[in-house]
Amino acid sequence: MRSKYQRHDISVRITIYAWMKNRAAHTPDLLRRKLLQLSAHVEENARRCVLAIRARDWQSAQRVIDGDDEVDALEISIEEDCVVLLQSGTLDDAGVRFVVAVLKINADLERVGDLAGNVSHRVLSLGQYDQLLLPTELLALAERTLSMLTHSLDALVDMDPVLARAVCDRDHEVNVLNRAMYDLVRDRILATPLQTERLIHLLSISRYLERIADYATNIAENVVYIAEGRIIRHSGRTARSTDNHSERT
Numbered sequence: 387m388r389s390k391y392q393r394h395d396i397s398v399r400i401t402i403y404a405w406m407k408n409r410a411a412h413t414p415d416l417l418r419r420k421l422l423q424l425s426a427h428v429e430e431n432a433r434r435c436v437l438a439i440r441a442r443d444w445q446s447a448q449r450v451i452d453g454d455d456e457v458d459a460l461e462i463s464i465e466e467d468c469v470v471l472l473q474s475g476t477l478d479d480a481g482v483r484f485v486v487a488v489l490k491i492n493a494d495l496e497r498v499g500d501l502a503g504n505v506s507h508r509v510l511s512l513g514q515y516d517q518l519l520l521p522t523e524l525l526a527l528a529e530r531t532l533s534m535l536t537h538s539l540d541a542l543v544d545m546d547p548v549l550a551r552a553v554c555d556r557d558h559e560v561n562v563l564n565r566a567m568y569d570l571v572r573d574r575i576l577a578t579p580l581q582t583e584r585l586i587h588l589l590s591i592s593r594y595l596e597r598i599a600d601y602a603t604n605i606a607e608n609v610v611y612i613a614e615g616r617i618i619r620h621s622g623r624t625a626r627s628t629d630n631h632s633e634r635t
Contacts, residue, residue, distance in 0.1 A: 412470040424460045425539045428495045432535050435502040436528045438509045447506035457499035464492045487608040494601040501594045508587045527563040531595045538602040547613040550606035560599040567592035
């Protein structure tokens with residue numbers, strides 16, 4: 387029969403083994419793989435919600451809504467991994483910067499998933515108005531937003547700060563289109579008050595798309611932070627372009 391000291395020694399060794407096994411299961415590389423997995427899910431849902439807008443594809447809209455739980459579960463898992471890594475004390479400065487940025491990107495991706503779901507709900511609500519023609523401004527906004535999100539995630543995959551900066555510089559294009567949608571909806575409501583409900587759905591879709599573009603910009607800014615250790619989110623377009631030019635010259 388083992389003494390209490392022997393049993394304590396075994397218990398300590400088991401605890402250390404479990405700790406080392408858990409630590410081995412949480413590495414920056416595995417965290418990056420999970421983040422890219424989440425990115426793929428969110429990008430696919432964004433594509434589906436744009437398809438739902440463009441083609442009045444109710445099935446695509448419903449698939450976005452049904453897939454939101456998977457995005458949420460992966461987002462929680464990534465956040466938990468980030469906490470474990472930060473607590474491990476094994477990260478160098480670049481590693482800490484990476485994990486901090488992943489926490490932010492992870493939250494932004496989850497919000498993009500939520501907004502894609504919001505768009506899809508609005509698209510389904512528009513199903514009762516089969517004769518409603520979607521404004522060209524809304525279709526352009528949807529395509530521009532998807533392009534920004536795709537390029538920001540490409541920048542994340544390749545860790546490309548130049549592409550990331552290009553995404554940031556396009557944010558104003560979406561803002562202009564969103565403002566045009568606001569003006570259009572306002573004018574149509576004043577001209578045809580009976581269409582107010584359906585027009586409000588269009589305005590909501592426009593606003594959700596504009597917010598997705600904002601999050602795409604946030605992701606791109608964090609790619610620059612990971613790659614260069616520079617915080618550019620408050621620098622504005624002029625400063626970003628100046629930074630970009632100075633690096634090329």
